[in-house]
Every structure is written in structure tokens, then in C-alpha cells.
Amino acid sequence: MPETAFAPWANPAAKPLIRFRNVTKRFGDFTAVSNLTLDIYEHEFFALLGPSGCGKTTMMRMLAGFENPSEGEIELAGQNIVPVPPNKRAVNMMFQSYALFPHLSVWDNIAFGLRRDNLPKDALKSRVEEMLKLTHLERFARRKPDQISGGQRQRVALARSLAKAPKLLLLDEPMGALDKKLRQKTQFELMDIQEKTGTTFVIVTHDQEEAMTVASRVAVMDEGELIQVATPTAIYEAPNCVYVADFIGDVNIVKGTTYSAGPERYGFRWAEGCEPMFNTSQNTFKEGQQAFLAIRPEKICITADRPEIAENAVRGKVVDIAYLGNISTYHVKIPGGQILKAQAANTHRISKRSFTWENEVWLSWEATAGVLLES
Amino acid sequence: MRRFFFIAIPYLWLLALFLIPFAIVLKISLSDMAMARPPYLPQFSWEDGVWSFLSQLDFENFVFLTTDNLYWKAYASSLQIAVVSTLLALLIGYPIAYAMARAPEEWRATLMLLVILPFWTSFLIRVYSWMGILSQEGYLNQLLLALGMISEPLIILNTKVAVYIGIVYTYIPFMVLPIYAALDRLDRSLIEAAEDLGCSRTQAFWLVTVPLSRNGIMAGCFLVFIPTLGEFVIPSLLGGSGTLMIGKVLWEEFFNNRDWPVAAAVAVVLTLILIIPIVLFQRNQQKQIEAES
Numbered sequence: 102m103p104e105t106a107f108a109p110w111a112n113p114a115a116k117p118l119i120r121f122r123n124v125t126k127r128f129g130d131f132t133a134v135s136n137l138t139l140d141i142y143e144h145e146f147f148a149l150l151g152p153s154g155c156g157k158t159t160m161m162r163m164l165a166g167f168e169n170p171s172e173g174e175i176e177l178a179g180q181n182i183v184p185v186p187p188n189k190r191a192v193n194m195m196f197q198s199y200a201l202f203p204h205l206s207v208w209d210n211i212a213f214g215l216r217r218d219n220l221p222k223d224a225l226k227s228r229v230e231e232m233l234k235l236t237h238l239e240r241f242a243r244r245k246p247d248q249i250s251g252g253q254r255q256r257v258a259l260a261r262s263l264a265k266a267p268k269l270l271l272l273d274e275p276m277g278a279l280d281k282k283l284r285q286k287t288q289f290e291l292m293d294i295q296e297k298t299g300t301t302f303v304i305v306t307h308d309q310e311e312a313m314t315v316a317s318r319v320a321v322m323d324e325g326e327l328i329q330v331a332t333p334t335a336i337y338e339a340p341n342c343v344y345v346a347d348f349i350g351d352v353n354i355v356k357g358t359t360y361s362a363g364p365e366r367y368g369f370r371w372a373e374g375c376e377p378m379f380n381t382s383q384n385t386f387k388e389g390q391q392a393f394l395a396i397r398p399e400k401i402c403i404t405a406d407r408p409e410i411a412e413n414a415v416r417g418k419v420v421d422i423a424y425l426g427n428i429s430t431y432h433v434k435i436p437g438g439q440i441l442k443a444q445a446a447n448t449h450r451i452s453k454r455s456f457t458w459e460n461e462v463w464l465s466w467e468a469t470a471g472v473l474l475e476s
Numbered sequence: 477m478r479r480f481f482f483i484a485i486p487y488l489w490l491l492a493l494f495l496i497p498f499a500i501v502l503k504i505s506l507s508d509m510a511m512a513r514p515p516y517l518p519q520f521s522w523e524d525g526v527w528s529f530l531s532q533l534d535f536e537n538f539v540f541l542t543t544d545n546l547y548w549k550a551y552a553s554s555l556q557i558a559v560v561s562t563l564l565a566l567l568i569g570y571p572i573a574y575a576m577a578r579a580p581e582e583w584r585a586t587l588m589l590l591v592i593l594p595f596w597t598s599f600l601i602r603v604y605s606w607m608g609i610l611s612q613e614g615y616l617n618q619l620l621l622a623l624g625m626i627s628e629p630l631i632i633l634n635t636k637v638a639v640y641i642g643i644v645y646t647y648i649p650f651m652v653l654p655i656y657a658a659l660d661r662l663d664r665s666l667i668e669a670a671e672d673l674g675c676s677r678t679q680a681f682w683l684v685t686v687p688l689s690r691n692g693i694m695a696g697c698f699l700v701f702i703p704t705l706g707e708f709v710i711p712s713l714l715g716g717s718g719t720l721m722i723g724k725v726l727w728e729e730f731f732n733n734r735d736w737p738v739a740a741a742v743a744v745v746l747t748l749i750l751i752i753p754i755v756l757f758q759r760n761q762q763k764q765i766e767a768e769s
Contacts, residue, residue, distance in 0.1 A: 167668055187671045200669035204687045213683075217674030265673065 107317060108332075109142035116179070118143045118269065118301050119164065124173035126159050126325075133159040135325040136173070146295050146302045148316035150309060150348075156325040157305045161271050164303065165194045178268060188217075193267040197274040199258035201246040207257050208233070208242040214265045232260040235294060252283050259291075263298060272304040276311060288314050309349050313337065321345050337397075343474050346395040351430075353401070353441045355394045359386035359473065367473060369394050372437035378413045382473040396471040401443035403431050404463050405455045411465035417441065419460050424451075433464055498747065505740035506533035516736050537741035546725065547742065551749065554722040557636070557711075558704040561643040565700045566693065568644065569651030573692075574685075576652070577659035588656070591649050603642055603713050610638050610714070634716025642710040650699035658692025659685070694757070702750055722746055 109115040117140035126134040134156040141147045149157040162168040163175060166187030174181050182190060193214070201210050212229045220228070233239045236256040241249050246257065255275065262270055275291070276284045292315050295302050306312050312319045313333040320330040321344075329341045340346035343354060355378070357371035362379060367386050369378040371394070378394060386392055407414055420440065421432035424447075431443045443464055456462050507516040518532040541547045576587045594602060609615045610633040617629040632638050662685065670680035686693075708723030715721070722742065729739035 165668075165672060167671075187668070188674045188676055192672075194669070194672045196665050196669055198663060198665050200663065200665040202666060202669075202684060202688075204690075213670070214673030217679070261673070 107144070109145070110140065110318065115142055117141060117176075118145075118178055119303075120174075120176040121160070122174045122176070124160075124163065124170045124175060126156075126163060126168060127171045132325050134163075134170070137325070137327055139320065139327060139330065141301065141303060143301055144299055146292065146304070146315055146317045148312035148319045149303065149305045149322060150307070150312040150319050151322035152307060152348075155322040157307075157322050158273065159325075160322075161194070161273055161303065161305045164269065165192055165271055166190050191268040192271060193262040193265055193269075194271040194273065195258045195262040195275055197277055199246075199254050199278075201254060201257055201261070203246055206243055206245055207238060207249070210246065210257055211261045211264050213261065218265070228264060232264050235263070235297070236260040251278055252287070255279060255287065259294070263294070263300065266298070267300065269301045269303065272302060274306055275304065276306075276308075284311070285314075291315060313349070321348060323348075339472060340395065340474070343393050343395065343476075346472065346474065351398050351442060351444075353396045353398065355396070355439065355441075356476075357392065357394065359390050359392045360388050361386075366468065369473070372435075372439075375415070375436050378415075378471075379468045380413075380471045380473050381469050384473070384475070386473060386475075391476045393474045393476055394471045395474055396441075396466060398430060398442040398444040399428075400466055400470040401441065402465045403433070403443040403445050403456075404465065405460070407463045408465045412468040413470075414463055414465040415441070416461065416463055419456060419458055419462055422458065431462070433462060435464070501740045501743055503533070504736055505537055505744045506535065507737045507740075508532075508534075508536065509735050509737050514736065515734055537737045538745070540738060541741055541745065546720075547722075550720045550722045550725045551745070553720045554705055554707075555749070557639060557643070557719075557721060558701050558707075561640055561647070561704050562697050562701045564640060564644045565648050565651040566697060569648050569696060570655055570693070572648075573652045573655035573659055576656050577662070584660075588653075591652050594649070599646065600709065602646065603710055606638070606642050606645070606714055607633060610641065633714060634718065636715065636719055638714040638716075639711050639719050639721075642714045643704050643707060646710065647700040647704060651696035654695035654699065655689055655692040658689040662688050698754070698757075705750060706746055 109117075119139075119141040121137055121139040124134055124137045125132065137156075137160075149160055151157050159168060163170055164177075166182070166185060169183055175183055177190070177192065182192075202213065205213065208229060211232050212225055215225045215228055230239075233242055236259055238253065238256055238260060241253055241257075246254055249257070255278070259275070272291075276287055279287060288311060291302075295315075302315075304312070304315060313336075316333060318330060319333055319336050321328045321336065323344060329336060329345045331339075336345060336349055340349065346352045347354065355369075355371050357369045357378075359367045359369055360377075362368040365383055366379065366381050369380060369392070371378060380394055402408070402411075407416075415435050417433040417435040419431055420434050423430040423432070426447070428444050428446050431445065432440050433443060434440050441464055504516055507518060509515060510517040518529055520529050572591070576584060576591075579587055607614075611617075612629045612631060612633070614633070616632070617626075620626045621629065632641075666684050666688070667680050670684045671677070675683060706723045706726075707721065708727055711719045711721040712724050712727070726739055726742045726746070729735050729742060733739075
């Protein structure tokens with residue numbers, strides 16, 4: 102049902118909840134965020150993704166009010182919030198360290214923000230209990246933060262930041278301290294809570310899987326700039342540059358030159374004396390232009406014999422096999438010495454596999470499988 | 477076992493150095509003054525036996541302390557001076573510790589050194605120096621007169637004010653260091669979290685910073701209060717004859733009157749005054765811990 106899909110960013114009439122307008126943040130000589138413009142819409146689960154030091158935490162701290170931009174404006178619901186101090190913003194933050202008050206019980210931690218609003222006693226009590234229920238913490242209400250587990254602390258931090266029903270919730274690496282299993286479970290809980298409360302979430306993470314799982318849109322950042330802002334699918338399937346392709350998931354990058362081979366179709370010369378590769382692209386590439394072809398390993402098919410119909414087929418030798426149980430990744434050396442990774446699901450028993458180390462194999466993929474990227 | 481061993485040795489050492497002298501002082505306080513050497517009776521001897529020795533001990537000296545106004549007035553005055561000095565040290569020391577903990581990383585070692593620096597000169601010399609500063613012809617009065625802020629020299633030396641100045645100056649590092657240690661450990665994101673949840677800077681300070689530095693405040697207050705209560709040098713050098721403090725009374729009983737038993741009784745009561753609040757505080761802590769778990 103594409104009509105009902107949640108995509109306010111595609112609707113020019115939609116009003117963004119948050120607008121970064123030419124925001125620059127400098128710390129001394131260091132530019133943490135450089136001339137950045139970005140819109141985030143209501144009810145979005147927006148992920149800021151990038152390596153450490155890329156400026157994503159600075160963006161979040163500017164939204165919370167702990168840092169002020171050196172230049173530019175930040176709008177929340179149409180209002181410039183730069184002069185507004187953190188305690189006057191309808192924005193709450195869940196800290197990476199959780200920042201739970203160690204001298205207060207779980208209950209009092211959650212009630213802390215509500216007390217500042219001078220809420221009547223009954224309203225405060227029912228709101229705290231609602232939050233405890235939402236995060237399944239009813240049994241731990243009387244405990245102190247150091248008397249509960251890491252996962253429970255994480256939920257207290259979430260409950261505390263949601264208690265004031267902020268317009269915007271900021272989550273700074275919210276699952277950084279959890280182990281992998283718990284992290285995956287928590288990701289789904291978080292999405293569930295976001296849906297239930299309808300709050301706009303902005304999450305900062307360096308974990309691309311986490312960003313892909315939870316977010317409606319992902320902004321990939323590097324060195325203080327936005328590299329690509331798009332849905333997880335678009336980021337994965339249609340990265341706009343080698344950096345994004347490489348940062349998100351596993352990818353093969355082949356260097357070569359392009360030539361036109363039909364409408365929105367290009368040939369790609371990648372090694373002397375080898376058949377060119379073919380790939381579609383909506384961007385225009387000139388004759389002989391330097392370019393990169395990015396192909397995901399799971400989109401490459403590996404067979405013992407040359408497939409009869411394949412738009413791209415390359416011969417190579419298996420040099421390595423990474424067996425992951427459900428799938429295997431084959432490292433195949435192709436002419437010119439480059440190694441391509443190809444993934445295959447282990448639908449048959451390993452003993453029935455028709456190729457192994459040092460075997461000659463064929464790699465094949467469709468012309469729509471890869472992405473041509475400018476260098 | 478080994479850990480127990482390593483803890484036990486220093487503790488036994490400290491305990492012995494506290495309990496044995498205390499037992500001796502307690503025994504003297506229960507004795508009678510005598511023109512002898514040492515100047516009290518009874519002396520323990522094996523020939524008379526333990527029973528006859530014990531039968532000669534009594535609480536006469538403690539009763540005596542209640543009959544003379546001097547003693548309870550001196551205790552009360554000491555308590556008052558100790559409480560006020562502790563509060564003053566807290567009021568001045570907390571901001572210092574706070575500023576140190578908030579200072580840039582590379583400055584903190586230097587700031588810490590500056591707090592400890594006065595200990596490198598003798599305590600006595602430092603107190604004598606205050607006499608030079610505070611006296612009527614002292615540096616402070618000269619400065620204020622030169623600046624035209626006063627027309628007549630202020631009388632500070634030999635008043636309680638001078639005693640407070642001396643005590644706060646001397647003991648402030650003991651207030652600053654434990655509070656600094658507590659504030660230094662404080663996670664700064666807790667303050668940010670408090671602000672994020674709607675606290676002003678001031679509210680965040682009272683609701684988060686102060687409760688979380690409570691242990692440092694307690695430690696600092698005890699470290700200032702306990703030595704101040706029995707302080708002798710500062711009141712006798714800076715306070716003049718008008719300042720009554722139990723440490724001074726004790727000195728006079730011991731050296732001027734050579735009444736060792738009464739001096740010992742004064743000391744025993746002083747120790748009790750110090751121990752009772754510490755025990756109460758401990759029990760309170762214990763109860764709190766039990767209530768939490």
C-alpha cells in the first residue's frame with residue numbers, strides 16, 4: 102500500500118518538526134558540524150549514523166540545548182530554539198551513560214522531570230505508573246539504579262525521558278551498553294514504544310544495523326557533513342557514494358571506466374582483456390569516465406559452471422570461504438587479482454556443495470544488481 | 477585471609493595507639509591528686525593487689541566538673557566555635573572544591589597542590605603570622621587605613637573573630653579535599669540530565685550535585701569539627717584571654733594547676749562528646765543502608 106506509507110519527507114506540503122538551517126558548530130579550530138541543512142518530520146524515527154567524531158553527537162547536543170550552533174538556526178515546530186535553554190525545551194534526551202540519579206529510586210528518577218512541572222500529586226503518580234508499565238518496570242520501582250541490571254537501567258532512562266511527553270526524544274547510543282541479543286530485543290521494543298507514543302525520535306548510533314532496523318530515515322554523516330539522508334532501503338540499495346556503500350553493510354567495489362550501452366545502461370571496463378560488466382544507472386556517465394561499481398555480496402550468484410543467461414559473468418578461483426551457518430561468504434579471486442565476495446545461502450548440506458577451496462567458479466549478477474558511483 | 481592480615485595490622489596499630497593511652501587517661505581521671513611524682517594516686521602495685529587498687533578509684537573529678545561553671549561554659553563555647561567554624565569552612569570550602577572539580581583537567585593538579593601548599597610550613601608559624609596580620613598595627617589594618625576604608629584600626633586580634641579566621645584558614649584543606657574528591661567523581665551528564673528534565677542550574681545543583689557530594693561534605697565536616705573542638709593553639713594565640721575553649725582549660729589544669737586527674741577528666745568528657753555524634757551518625761548510615769536493601 103504505497104499510498105498509506107509513512108513518508109512525510111516526500112510530501113512538499115508537510116511541515117518539518119525540526120529544521121537545521123545552515124548550521125555550523127566549531128570547537129576552537131575544529132569544525133564538528135559544517136553548514137548543515139536537514140529537516141526531520143513529526144513521528145519520524147530518525148537515525149544519525151556515522152563513525153565517532155563525525156558530528157552526530159554534536160547535532161544531538163545542539164537539539165538538546167547543551168551546545169549552541171556557531172552559525173545557523175535550529176527550528177523546533179517553527180520556532181528558533183537556539184536561544185532557549187535546555188530546561189525550557191520540549192525536548193528530552195536519553196543519555197548514553199543513562200545518567201540515572203544514583204541517589205533516587207527508579208520511581209523518583211522517572212518522577213524527577215514531572216516534579217519540575219509542579220504536577221498535582223495524583224497526575225504525577227498515574228503518569229509515573231504509566232511509564233513503569235510501558236517499560237515493564239513495575240517490580241523495580243523502589244530499587245536504586247545500582248540494584249538493577251543494565252537492561253533495566255536502560256529502560257528506566259527511557260521511561261524517565263518519555264515521562265514529560267516531549268515533542269522530540271533524543272537517544273544517544275541508547276543500546277551501546279547492551280549485549281547483542283538484548284540489543285536486538287530492545288530495538289523492537291523501542292520501535293513499539295515509538296509507535297505507541299507517537300513521539301518523534303532522533304537516535305544517534307554508530308551501529309549501522311541498529312540504524313537500519315529502527316529508523317524510518319537514516320542520515321549518514323562524515324566529518325561534520327551529511328553524506329546521504331534516505332530510507333534504510335534506499336541507503337542500502339542505492340547509496341549515493343562509495344563512502345555510504347562501504348559504511349553500510351558489506352560491499353564489493355570495482356574500479357573502472359564507463360561507456361554508454363543503451364538507455365540508462367552502461368558498460369563498465371574494469372580489467373584489460375576481460376569482458377566488460379553491464380549495469381543500469383539513472384545518472385549520466387560520460388564515455389571513458391572513471392567510476393566505481395558497487396555490488397552487494399548477496400546479489401552475486403556463485404556457480405560451478407557458467408550460467409546460460411547472465412548479464413554479467415566473471416570467472417574466478419575460490420580463495421576463502423567464511424561459513425556462517427545459514428550462509429557462506431566466498432572470497433573469489435577474479436582476473437586482475439581483485440577479490441570479490443559472494444554470498445550464498447546454505448540450502449543444501451555442505452557435503453553436497455559442488456565447489457570448495459581452489460575451485461574455478463563463475464560469479465554472475467544482473468545489470469540492475471549493482472550501483473554505478475562517480476569517483 | 478591475606479587481605480584480612482593487611483587490614484588488621486594497621487587497625488591493631490591504630491587501635492593500640494588510641495585505646496592504651498585512653499585507658500591510661502581514664503585511669504588518671506578516676507584517681508586523686510597528690511603531691512607525688514607522677515602527681516596522682518593510687519599507683520598500681522602487685523603487693524596491694526588489684527582489688528585494693530580498684531577500690532581507690534572514684535568519679536570525684538567528674539562530679540567536680542559539674543560543680544564549677546567554668547567547665548560546662550568552656551565545653552559550650554568550644555562546641556559553638558567548632559560548629560560555627562565548621563559551617564564557615566563548609567561555606568568557603570564547597571565553592572573552592574566545586575571550582576576545582578570544574579576546572580580544566582590540566583589545571584586540577586596545580587589547584588590541588590595550592591590547597592595543600594600551606595602544610596609545607598609549620599602550623600605554629602602560620603598561626604603566629606596571623607597575629608602579625610590581625611594585630612592593631614598589623615598588615616590588615618595598615619592596608620585598610622591606607623585605602624581609607626577605615627579611620628581607626630579594627631580590633632580583631634584577641635577576639636573570637638580572630639579565632640574563627642585562624643581555624644577556618646588552618647582547617648579549610650580538610651574540608652576542600654574530601655568534597656573535591658566527591659565532586660570530581662560526579663558524572664557531569666547527571667547535571668545535564670537534570671537540566672534536560674526541566675531543572676534550572678540552581679535547582680540542578682541542590683537536587684543533584686549536593687546530594688551526591690553528601691559523603692564528601694560529611695567527611696569534611698568531621699575532619700574540621702573534631703580537631704577544632706579540642707583546638708588549643710589557635711584560641712590561645714589569637715583568641716586572647718577572653719576566648720574560653722576546653723583545650724585551653726585542659727592545658728591550664730594540666731600545666732598551671734598540675735591537677736592531672738581533673739585534666740584527665742576534662743579530656744575523657746571531651747572524647748565522649750566527640751564519640752557520641754560519630755556513633756549516632758554511623759547508626760543513622762547503617763539504618764539508611766538497611767532501609768534501602
